[in-house]
Amino acid sequence: MPDLSLQIGGLHSLPFSSSYEGILNFGTWDNGAGESGEYQKSTLIKINTPGVTNINGVAVHEEASGVFIDGIADISKGFAFDINSSSTLPAGENQLASLGVVNFETFALEYRDINGNPSWDSLTSSIGGFYNTSGNNQQLFPGNPIIDGDYTVIMHSSPVRGAGELSDKWGMRITYQVAVGNLAAWVMEEIYPYEAYSGEWTLTSGGSDELAAAHLLVNGYGLTLDGNASFWIPTNS
Numbered sequence: 001m002p003d004l005s006l007q008i009g010g011l012h013s014l015p016f017s018s019s020y021e022g023i024l025n026f027g028t029w030d031n032g033a034g035e036s037g038e039y040q041k042s043t044l045i046k047i048n049t050p051g052v053t054n055i056n057g058v059a060v061h062e063e064a065s066g067v068f069i070d071g072i073a074d075i076s077k078g079f080a081f082d083i084n085s086s087s088t089l090p091a092g093e094n095q096l097a098s099l100g101v102v103n104f105e106t107f108a109l110e111y112r113d114i115n116g117n118p119s120w121d122s123l124t125s126s127i128g129g130f131y132n133t134s135g136n137n138q139q140l141f142p143g144n145p146i147i148d149g150d151y152t153v154i155m156h157s158s159p160v161r162g163a164g165e166l167s168d169k170w171g172m173r174i175t176y177q178v179a180v181g182n183l184a185a186w187v188m189e190e191i192y193p194y195e196a197y198s199g200e201w202t203l204t205s206g207g208s209d210e211l212a213a214a215h216l217l218v219n220g221y222g223l224t225l226d227g228n229a230s231f232w233i234p235t236n237s
């Protein structure tokens with residue numbers, strides 16, 4: 001099982017694609033798409049919830065991560081909710097907002113420095129780097145692994161997500177640790193009240209982890225368990 005515990009999240013300038021070996025995204029908000037921007041589903045991750053094949057009749061299992069918000073031009077819902085305390089991202093070149101993970105084994109083979117060590121330049125140049133909303137490059141590297149038996153939910157920092165009124169910290173990677181068996185209750189407390197979702201939800205606080213994971217993933221939120229893919233797989237698997 002590849003190590004997928006390195007989380008990435010923030011603003012960047014160039015889109016993810018299969019050419020960026022080892023870099024997987026759960027979904028992207030494209031501020032330049034259409035008149036007001038829109039969400040785009042992942043092309044690299046598909047949902048793996050055989051026990052939850054659909055939500056209110058809409059297919060979930062084996063669909064792309066972020067499929068429910070794909071094409072939606074409303075940043076007040078979904079994983080990019082309130083990144084900039086407004087309906088758009090800040091002006092500048094980094095007009096894409098994504099959450100993702102790094103397949104370290106693949107990445108380290110593809111990107112090496114002159115000493116043969118993993119080079120993180122692809123996260124700072126090839127795909128624009130990950131920046132906070134002030135434009136300062138404060139996320140040159142993926143997040144540290146969180147491997148402790150809990151789920152890791154990957155999100156963006158914002159006024160309601162760990163950054164308060166510190167605007168220079170908005171839009172950066174932030175993670176939450178959630179105990180196994182408690183994912184649905186956490187989602188209903190920490191995500192649902194902020195309307196940071198799309199589509200009809202069939203989730204209650206007593207729902208299964210798999211159902212909760214399906215609701216997270218269809219809306220483009222990141223999720224791992226002990227550093228491994230949880231209820232999702234890379235599209236090439």
